[in-house]
Structures are given as C-alpha cells and as structure tokens.
Amino acid sequence: MDIDRLETPSLILDAVVMDHNIRRLQSRLRAANVPLRPHLKTSKCVQVARAIAAHGERGIAVSTLREAERFAAAGFRDILYAVVIAPDKLARAAALRAAGTELTLLIDGADIARRAAMAAARHGVELAVLIEVDVDGHRSGVDPAALEPLARLIASSPGLRLRGIASHAGSAYDCRGRDGIARVAERERVLMIGAARLLRDSGLPCEVVSVGSTPTAIAAESFAGITEVRAGVFVFNDLMQAQLGVCAFEDIALGVLCSVIGHHRAGDRLIVDAGWSALSQDSLLEGEARIFGRLCAADGRLLPDLAVTLLNQEHGIVTHLAGRPLAAREFPVGTKLRVLPVHACATASMHDGYQVLEDGVLAERWPRFGGWAP
Amino acid sequence: MDIDRLETPSLILDAVVMDHNIRRLQSRLRAANVPLRPHLKTSKCVQVARAIAAHGERGIAVSTLREAERFAAAGFRDILYAVVIAPDKLARAAALRAAGTELTLLIDGADIARRAAMAAARHGVELAVLIEVDVDGHRSGVDPAALEPLARLIASSPGLRLRGIASHAGSAYDCRGRDGIARVAERERVLMIGAARLLRDSGLPCEVVSVGSTPTAIAAESFAGITEVRAGVFVFNDLMQAQLGVCAFEDIALGVLCSVIGHHRAGDRLIVDAGWSALSQDSLLEGEARIFGRLCAADGRLLPDLAVTLLNQEHGIVTHLAGRPLAAREFPVGTKLRVLPVHACATASMHDGYQVLEDGVLAERWPRFGGWAP
Numbered sequence: 001m002d003i004d005r006l007e008t009p010s011l012i013l014d015a016v017v018m019d020h021n022i023r024r025l026q027s028r029l030r031a032a033n034v035p036l037r038p039h040l041k042t043s044k045c046v047q048v049a050r051a052i053a054a055h056g057e058r059g060i061a062v063s064t065l066r067e068a069e070r071f072a073a074a075g076f077r078d079i080l081y082a083v084v085i086a087p088d089k090l091a092r093a094a095a096l097r098a099a100g101t102e103l104t105l106l107i108d109g110a111d112i113a114r115r116a117a118m119a120a121a122r123h124g125v126e127l128a129v130l131i132e133v134d135v136d137g138h139r140s141g142v143d144p145a146a147l148e149p150l151a152r153l154i155a156s157s158p159g160l161r162l163r164g165i166a167s168h169a170g171s172a173y174d175c176r177g178r179d180g181i182a183r184v185a186e187r188e189r190v191l192m193i194g195a196a197r198l199l200r201d202s203g204l205p206c207e208v209v210s211v212g213s214t215p216t217a218i219a220a221e222s223f224a225g226i227t228e229v230r231a232g233v234f235v236f237n238d239l240m241q242a243q244l245g246v247c248a249f250e251d252i253a254l255g256v257l258c259s260v261i262g263h264h265r266a267g268d269r270l271i272v273d274a275g276w277s278a279l280s281q282d283s284l285l286e287g288e289a290r291i292f293g294r295l296c297a298a299d300g301r302l303l304p305d306l307a308v309t310l311l312n313q314e315h316g317i318v319t320h321l322a323g324r325p326l327a328a329r330e331f332p333v334g335t336k337l338r339v340l341p342v343h344a345c346a347t348a349s350m351h352d353g354y355q356v357l358e359d360g361v362l363a364e365r366w367p368r369f370g371g372w373a374p
Numbered sequence: 375m376d377i378d379r380l381e382t383p384s385l386i387l388d389a390v391v392m393d394h395n396i397r398r399l400q401s402r403l404r405a406a407n408v409p410l411r412p413h414l415k416t417s418k419c420v421q422v423a424r425a426i427a428a429h430g431e432r433g434i435a436v437s438t439l440r441e442a443e444r445f446a447a448a449g450f451r452d453i454l455y456a457v458v459i460a461p462d463k464l465a466r467a468a469a470l471r472a473a474g475t476e477l478t479l480l481i482d483g484a485d486i487a488r489r490a491a492m493a494a495a496r497h498g499v500e501l502a503v504l505i506e507v508d509v510d511g512h513r514s515g516v517d518p519a520a521l522e523p524l525a526r527l528i529a530s531s532p533g534l535r536l537r538g539i540a541s542h543a544g545s546a547y548d549c550r551g552r553d554g555i556a557r558v559a560e561r562e563r564v565l566m567i568g569a570a571r572l573l574r575d576s577g578l579p580c581e582v583v584s585v586g587s588t589p590t591a592i593a594a595e596s597f598a599g600i601t602e603v604r605a606g607v608f609v610f611n612d613l614m615q616a617q618l619g620v621c622a623f624e625d626i627a628l629g630v631l632c633s634v635i636g637h638h639r640a641g642d643r644l645i646v647d648a649g650w651s652a653l654s655q656d657s658l659l660e661g662e663a664r665i666f667g668r669l670c671a672a673d674g675r676l677l678p679d680l681a682v683t684l685l686n687q688e689h690g691i692v693t694h695l696a697g698r699p700l701a702a703r704e705f706p707v708g709t710k711l712r713v714l715p716v717h718a719c720a721t722a723s724m725h726d727g728y729q730v731l732e733d734g735v736l737a738e739r740w741p742r743f744g745g746w747a748p
Contacts, residue, residue, distance in 0.1 A: 086633035087708035259460035281655040334461035
C-alpha cells in the first residue's frame with residue numbers, strides 16, 4: 001500500500017532506518033566486546049524485538065512485568081526487569097521465574113530485599129537479583145557507600161541469588177554534545193568497576209556489571225570491565241537523541257503521519273490532525289522555541305524549520321521557526337506530513353501498532369502493547 | 375475488592391465524585407435552559423457516557439471517528455465530530471451517516487466543504503455540517519468576517535446540510551479565576567449570537583449555536599442565544615480545572631494508584647511506580663514548581679504539598695513543595711499513594727480501563743479505548 005493512503009494519524013516505522021540503527025550500535029559494542037541488552041520499553045513490540053535478536057542478541061531489558069510476560073511468551077528467556085520491583089509485584093515475578101523465565105530483578109534497598117526473600121520462599125523459587133547503584137544522584141539506586149551491606153544481606157538471603165550490579169546514568173540527558181556524554185559514561189564506568197571490585201574483594205558475587213542508556217552507549221570511549229550495555233531508544237532514535245548529538249535526523253526511524261486540516265487566519269500556522277494523543281507531550285527547546293516534533297513531507301524528506309509548536313488532544317499547530325508565513329497554497333487541506341518525534345518511547349506509547357515501511361512501501365502492521373496488568 | 379490490593383499503577387475512578395460532577399454541571403445548564411452535549415474524548419468509555427446520559431442527555435461530542443463508531447455501536451445516535459474533518463476521513467463519516475447515525479461534521483474552509491460535498495454525492499448521503507468559528511484566534515475555525523461566504527457555499531452544496539455554528543474558546547485556559555473565564559465566555563457568546571444573527575438575517579440556516587469548554591460552562595453568566603454547551607473534563611475534573619478555579623481538589627474523580635518503590639539517598643524524594651506512561655506528561659506551575667500531579671493517600675485523603683515533580687517512563691519522583699524531607703519511615707517501600715492528575719483527558723489516555731470505586735470499594739472495571747483506525 002502507498003503511504004499516502006493511510007488514514008491519519010498513523011505511526012510509521014521505517015524498517016530500513018531501524019535496521020541501520022540496530023547494526024550501528026551492535027557493531028560498536030561488538031568492537032568493544034560487550035554485549036547489548038536491548039531495552040524493549042521503547043518498542044513494546046515482538047517484531048521489533050526479533051529484528052534486534054536477528055543480529056544475535058539474547059538478553060533483553062523491560063520496564064514492566066507485562067513486557068516480561070509478553071516477551072517471555074514470544075520466546076525470550078533472559079529478561080532483566082530494569083525498574084526496582086514494588087512489593088505487590090513479587091508474586092507475579094516469582095510466577096514467571098517458576099515458569100522457566102530467567103528473570104532478573106532490580107533491588108536498591110534492604111526492605112525490598114527482605115520482601116523478595118519472603119516471596120521466593122513462599123513461591124518456592126530462587127529470584128536472581130542485581131543491585132541498582134546510584135551513579136549520579138539522578139533517580140533510584142543505592143548510594144555506593146551503602147552497597148556492600150545490601151549486597152551482603154542479599155547474598156545471605158536464602159531464595160535470592162545476587163548476580164551483580166546495574167546503573168543508569170540519566171544525567172547523560174543533561175549534556176550537550178558527545179564529549180559531555182562520554183565523560184558521564186566514563187564516570188559511570190569507573191564507579192561501577194570500583195563497585196564490582198569492592199563486592200568481589202569482599203567475596204561477594206558480581207558476575208554482572210550492567211550499564212546503559214542510548215547516549216552513553218553511543219558516546220562512551222571504553223566499556224572495559226562492563227559486562228553488558230542496556231539501550232532502548234537507539235532502535236528508533238528521535239529529536240532528543242539528535243539534539244544530544246548521538247544521531248542525525250536521517251537516523252530517526254519513527255514518524256507520525258498526519259493531514260493538514262486547516263490554516264490559521266493569521267497565515268503563519270498549519271493545523272494538523274496529530275495532537276498530543278498521537279505525538280505525546282514530550283518537548284524540547286530549539287533556541288527559544290519549545291517544539292513537539294519536526295516536520296517532513298509524507299515521503300520522509302525533511303521540511304527544514306517547520307515544527308509542531310502547540311498541541312491539543314487531536315490538533316497540532318505547525319509553525320515556521322523563523323516566523324515565515326505558511327501558505328495554504330503550498331500546504332492545502334489534505335496534505336500528508338510526517339512528524340519526527342521528540343521522544344520515541346513517548347510517541348510510540350500513544351499508538352497500538354506500527355505501520356512498517358520497507359523501501360518506501362507499507363509492508364506490514366506490527367502490533368504494540370501498553371499497560372501493566374497480567 | 376479493597377483498593378490496597380490493586381496492582382500498581384492503576385487508574386481509579388471515584389464514581390460518587392463523578393456523579394456529583396455530572397449533576398453539578400447539568401443542574402447549572404438546566405437552570406439556564408441550555409442542553410449539555412458532553413464531550414466524550416475525556417473518558418472514551420461507554421459506561422461513563424451512560425452515566426452522563428442517565429441524567430437525560432442525548433447528544434454527544436467526540437474527537438475521533440473511532441469514538442463516533444464505538445459510541446454509535448453503544449446506542450448513541452446524535453453525535454458531533456468536534457474536530458474539523460480531514461479529507462481522507464469523509465468516506466468513513468459517510469458510512470456512519472448511511473448506517474443511520476445522526477453525525478454532524480465540523481468544517482472551517484471552502485476546500486474541505488467542497489470535498490465533503492463530493493463525498494456526500496459519491497456515497498449517496500446527506501452530511502450535516504456546523505461551521506467552526508474562530509472566536510479568539512486560538513486554534514482552528516473560520517474568521518467571523520469570512521463566515522457568510524462559507525455558509526453560503528455549504529448551504530448551496532447538494533449533499534450538505536448546514537445546521538449552524540460551533541466554537542471553542544480555548545483562551546479560557548489562559549485565565550486565572552472565574553471572573554476572567556466568565557469574560558471569555560461572554561465574549562464568545564456575544565460573537566456567536568452575532569454570527570448566528572448574520573446567517574439568519576441572510577436567509578441561511580443556523581438552528582445550532584454550539585459553544586463549549588469545561589471552564590466556560592462552569593463560569594459563564596449567560597447562555598442566552600446558545601443552543602448547546604459542550605464540555606468534557608467536567609466529568610472527572612483535574613488539577614488544571616482546580617487551578618483555573620472551576621473545581622476543588624475534592625471534585626477530582628480520577629487518580630492513579632501507585633506504590634512507593636524507593637527513597638532517594640538525599641532524603642527528600644520518594645520514588646513511585648507511576649511515570650509518564652501512567653500519568654502523561656501534562657504539567658502545571660505551582661508557584662515556581664512544575665508539577666505532574668498531587669498526592670493523596672490510597673484512601674483519597676490529600677497529602678498537602680506533596681507533588682510529582684519529575685517523570686521517567688515508569689518512575690515518578692515525589693517531593694515536598696516546601697522542600698521538607700520525606701522520611702522512609704513515614705512512606706515505607708510498598709506504601710500505596712494516589713496521584714491526582716494535572717489533565718484528566720491526558721492521564722486517562724495512558725490507560726485501557728478504569729477501576730471504579732463506589733463508596734471506597736472497588737466495584738467494577740470499565741474499559742476505555744484509544745486510537746483512530748476503524
């Protein structure tokens with residue numbers, strides 16, 4: 001089917017660009033001899049997971065137990081649930097483990113460690129655990145100074161198996177440019193190999209040293225001592241990654257096809273049928289303008305300086321960033337445009353499937369899922 | 375079931391508060407002798423639609439053709455598709471019309487009017503039309519000065535039936551306090567009754583004069599000359615409506631139940647398992663703080679000054695707005711909290727159903743839908 005015949009708004013995935021993105025990160029990590037553990041929260045799609053696994057990856061990371069269950073049902077066995085588990089989810093995690101999934105949990109405190117040990121005993125399983133280490137004060141994770149006592153507690157808890165440590169240097173997103181990100185990645189690496197050494201020197205197990213984010217995976221200069229790299233957004237890329245300097249606009253595999261439905265009477269705004277319900281509300285600053293997406297023609301050709309600058313539920317307002325008029329003649333009602341997402345995870349989460357483009361032709365529709373419940 | 379046994383995150387709807395909200399707006403509009411046309415884009419839920427219709431409403435407004443189709447299938451017949459229609463959706467609209475739904479479309483330009491007339495002829499139906507009038511330069515709609523020629527074009531197009539005019543005073547959301555909103559509503563009313571008079575004086579039909587938004591519906595002082603009021607958010611309410619001064623925190627019927635999953639080592643932040651994937655990224659300014667939700671205990675009791683101030687996909691960061699410490703003792707891991715949404719439409723859109731609370735007890739689960747395709 002021709003892309004122009006899709007009803008709007010629709011989420012479009014360019015499979016050629018996606019494959020390029022996958023190969024790019026995988027070659028990089030292979031050269032550094034460290035495996036990639038793709039974070040599938042970005043796509044929540046079995047077909048995307050298989051496209052990554054086709055290049056040889058085995059383990060995956062997920063952000064919800066629903067993802068863990070769906071990907072386990074699709075044949076993935078080595079799954080890291082990369083969010084510190086809430087107590088009320090332990091029974092569900094134990095059930096996955098009992099069914100044979102090699103599920104590893106993230107833990108960052110003594111309370112949840114004790115409750116995990118109780119759940120393991122109650123359900124008669126062994127729960128594999130990584131300790132989340134806070135490397136930059138950004139979010140969750142244990143203070144490195146408190147790591148050893150927590151590791152000792154976990155290692156001595158029947159039913160828990162300590163596998164190692166994990167971190168996420170979220171502060172990479174505060175950087176501009178690859179050099180800054182590379183420094184964040186190197187600080188994370190040094191801290192994590194120090195933490196691993198501390199555990200091993202104390203006779204505690206630490207087979208896994210897991211780090212990751214797309215920017216640090218792309219910009220880091222060394223992975224020595226790291227046993228796996230997690231990254232999610234790399235598979236699609238987005239305007240945030242482009243602004244960080246870790247991809248180009250042409251590397252963005254995702255777009256929202258929309259239609260022009262009107263023109264503001266001031267002559268400087270197009271109205272399109274992609275609002276926040278199709279794009280999400282993630283935004284970034286381009287100079288002084290807050291933007292919610294950049295515009296391409298339906299065929300993917302960039303329309304420089306056109307951006308979505310305002311959103312309602314089903315309306316997007318498109319303006320020229322230099323304030324030029326947008327003529328109805330040039331963009332008549334019904335014109336199809338493609339919006340490049342600010343944040344691929346967020347934009348994808350507003351849709352229940354991907355219209356997959358192979359060499360400019362719509363080939364398939366791949367379903368995606370959201371939600372949390374079993 | 376007890377609310378404390380729900381797995382988190384979950385979207386909770388307090389049916390008692392919702393019923394209060396419905397009755398409140400309906401009594402107000404009944405006293406003014408103007409019917410309410412509820413905008414169902416907020417709930418996208420047949421059970422919520424029926425709860426409103428139980429109080430006597432007949433017509434509804436929707437923001438997508440999927441909503442129109444789902445609500446038509448559930449027995450609603452008088453449906454206003456309240457977004458200017460894109461050309462590629464005309465065939466679908468004609469099919470709904472052919473199947474007996476009294477669907478009315480919104481049009482704001484000659485191009486789309488001509489294409490609608492062609493679609494009507496092609497599908498052998500009559501398409502009912504309101505002209506969207508731009509009352510405040512906010513978004514879409516025809517310049518009032520260009521209304522008459524467009525009305526004449528539509529009235530003279532075989533296959534189109536001009537029913538009247540509609541407006542949405544989006545600028546009400548830029549106000550602080552009811553007085554400012556009441557002034558916006560009065561300006562909209564005066565402009566719309568003037569526009570209606572212009573059409574009628576020219577012998578053009580204008581049986582419908584449709585205005586609406588939750589803030590103006592609650593704050594307007596007169597509806598004289600208006601034939602229907604559209605409002606959506608009123609059914610749930612949210613922090614944005616509270617900040618505008620048109621509801622109190624106790625009138626917010628929606629909340630996201632979450633669990634505490636950690637404590638930041640600085641001692642001033644809780645980490646909960648409701649990120650943007652559960653709350654949306656809609657935010658508002660409280661003083662100088664940007665917040666993504668306010669916190670209640672699981673039972674709905676407000677925890678003053680606690681707010682979600684940072685979001686990742688599955689993580690929310692809760693801080694005290696006055697910077698006080700948040701003790702792990704007071705909020706141990708596993709504590710259930712309820713987040714009041716900034717924008718009910720956006721928060722609800724992140725979930726596929728409502729856990730319905732009747733007098734504090736979970737009574738039912740009502741499904742909701744998203745998306746656009748047939």
